[in-house]
Amino acid sequence: MKKIIFLILISFSSFAQKDKNELTETINTFFEGLNKKDTSLLSRVIHEDCSLNTVLIKADNNSELKKEEIANFLKSIGSIPAGMKIEERILSIELMQDEALASAWVPYEFYVNDKFSHKGTNLITLVKTNDFWKITAIIDTRKK
Template identity: 45%
Template sequence: MKKILLLLLCSSSLMLSAQENYTNPKETIKTFFEAFHEQDTSKLRSLALDELQLKSISTDENGELKITTEKYADFLKSIKNIPSNLIFEERLLSYEINTDGNLANVWTPYEFYLNGELSHCGVNNFQLVKTENDWKIISIVDTRRKNACQE
């Protein structure tokens, strides 16, 4: 009997921790970056809707506005193809979360490092939708700048 109770307690705690990753927008974004750093494209795919596009806002060498768009499938391919000798880390500095019903907006200032050196900084803006069981990312827009980054 004690073994059965122990088994039930363990399995229910596993179920709770599995659900925890998707029950609120912040946990979805935290899971996104864990998967990003692990280059786990299957997990990344599970966190977003198929039609997701990524947009980046920056300036070119002449200071002109530059907006690039990337399909999520192409982003996943590029993550999978990062060489093992390249160490990358995106450090989120804070989270600002706003929700209204099934819509959430998560604003995360960040610093991006390549091989331990600051590469660029900016802000990620994630839009998420609450589906039947979890929050899914429907849009990602980021800014990228090389200067005015704080270390």
């Protein structure tokens, strides 16, 4: 009996680690696509119904919510001039998961042409469909 319980625990742990690896890979692919300005790479990991929102933190600590359509986001990334370098540096990824639903807390710093622009945190929601994790929502904070 102990052997069966042990095998079940190992199997559960293996599945959990596999999902964690896949979630991390999906998130890393998103930021790789962003940093490379590669909309086809971004599109691979973004769900077609993905929602994008930003909470702008103002100097007086008030905030403003901005919504962006996924098509406009991809168009804006694709239209960044070749000579302009953007880089969103991920500081950490904290994952939470329940079956086919997951979220990631992802603090970052953003640079344009190697110059600091802003920092904040991404809250990313992911759903597993057809054995693939897709990003269904991103809300981030932006502050100087």
